[in-house]
Amino acid sequence: MTDDSPLLGAVEGGGTKFVCAxxxxxxxxxxxxxxxxxxxxxxxxxxxxxxxAAKTRHGPVEAIGVGCFGPVDxxxxxxxxxxxxxxxxxxxxxxxxVGTLRQRFRVPIGFDTDVxxxxxxxxxxxxxxxxxxxxxxxxxxxxxxxxxxxxxxxHGLLHPEIGHIHVPPPVDSQAFDKxxxxxxxxxxxxxxVSGPSIAKRWGAKADRLPPDSPAWVEVADVLxxxxxxxxxxxxxxxxxxxxxxxxxxxxxxxxxxxxxxxxNGYLSSSAITKDLESYIVKPGLGPRSGLLGALALGRAxxxxxxxKQLEG
Ligand code: ADP
Ligand code: ZN
Numbered sequence: 655m656t657d658d659s660p661l662l663g664a665v666e667g668g669g670t671k672f673v674c675a676x677x678x679x680x681x682x683x684x685x686x687x688x689x690x691x692x693x694x695x696x697x698x699x700x701x702x703x704x705x706x707a708a709k710t711r712h713g714p715v716e717a718i719g720v721g722c723f724g725p726v727d728x729x730x731x732x733x734x735x736x737x738x739x740x741x742x743x744x745x746x747x748x749x750x751x752v753g754t755l756r757q758r759f760r761v762p763i764g765f766d767t768d769v770x771x772x773x774x775x776x777x778x779x780x781x782x783x784x785x786x787x788x789x790x791x792x793x794x795x796x797x798x799x800x801x802x803x804x805x806x807x808x809h810g811l812l813h814p815e816i817g818h819i820h821v822p823p824p825v826d827s828q829a830f831d832k833x834x835x836x837x838x839x840x841x842x843x844x845x846x847v848s849g850p851s852i853a854k855r856w857g858a859k860a861d862r863l864p865p866d867s868p869a870w871v872e873v874a875d876v877l878x879x880x881x882x883x884x885x886x887x888x889x890x891x892x893x894x895x896x897x898x899x900x901x902x903x904x905x906x907x908x909x910x911x912x913x914x915x916x917x918n919g920y921l922s923s924s925a926i927t928k929d930l931e932s933y934i935v936k937p938g939l940g941p942r943s944g945l946l947g948a949l950a951l952g953r954a955x956x957x958x959x960x961x962k963q964l965e966g
Contacts, residue, residue: 721771878912
């Protein structure tokens with residue numbers, strides 16, 4: 655990054671915490687803060703206060719990028735563009751994220767899902783360089799995934815909702831509560847392997863289950879099916895797995911094993927047959943993929959408005 659790179663703001667908006675930063679790029683983050691996610695009004699007010707205070711120290715930001723939990727409305731033509739829409743998180747339905755920040759700071763706001771931000775961060779600066787298509791999945795409080803294709807973050811009818819991909823229910827489960835825990839679906843990935851779903855199904859918090867618990871074999875099985883489905887539909891060059899549950903060091907090896915077994919030799923790419931360790935990987939940016947991706951969303955928005963100004 656050169657010294658004339660614009661100063662940008664970044665917000666990673668999660669159901670537990672909002673992390674904010676100002677900086678010019680991954681190697682020049684000047685300030686960050688962590689705000690507990692409470693009510694929308696209180697949380698966004700605290701986000702605003704952070705950027706106001708940061709401005710006094712570092713000057714104004716040219717744009718702010720936001721990667722946000724969702725579902726969110728990403729259709730620029732929609733009346734609710736930039737809103738969190740139908741989230742099950744109490745009090746957060748129909749929250750205008752982009753409008754609130756734009757009104758307060760009068761700068762361009764880049765906006766996408768938290769996981770699309772993460773996949774962008776990893777593509778630019780992490781484990782996904784030159785890997786297009788690229789998929790990033792977080793397995794944490796929820797399960798979600800972002801997708802980058804042909805250099806663009808994948809939007810569409812809405813945006814990918816990889817956490818709710820359906821998988822075969824685990825066979826002969828030894829779980830304490832065998833049911834999938836998603837309030838919407840019986841058989842989706844999130845209902846089996848999000849941190850809270852693991853806790854409910856196995857009767858112990860995910861970080862307390864021992865490495866030899868049968869829970870991990872089952873978690874790997876469910877994720878194996880999900881990743882096979884993604885490889886078959888999107889043909890990604892790499893899949894990145896992040897989030898708190900992936901802190902289990904042995905889990906990624908189990909997932910690769912199930913992925914290979916379920917695929918059963920069907921795809922002959924050497925990335926899969928010979929180099930699966932480089933195909934299913936952990937994030938290169940560690941826990942910073944989403945925040946740095948949000949910064950990149952801000953940068954893209956700043957570039958877009960510069961271009962518009964030159965044209966107009
Ligand atoms: P969030 O999804 O809220 O952004 P995380 O990605 O950190 O946050 O995910 C939090 C979830 O990850 C919790 O449900 C927790 O049980 C689980 N988790 C955190 N650390 C571990 C660990 N070492 N092993 C297994 N699960 C973990
Ligand atoms: Zn679901």
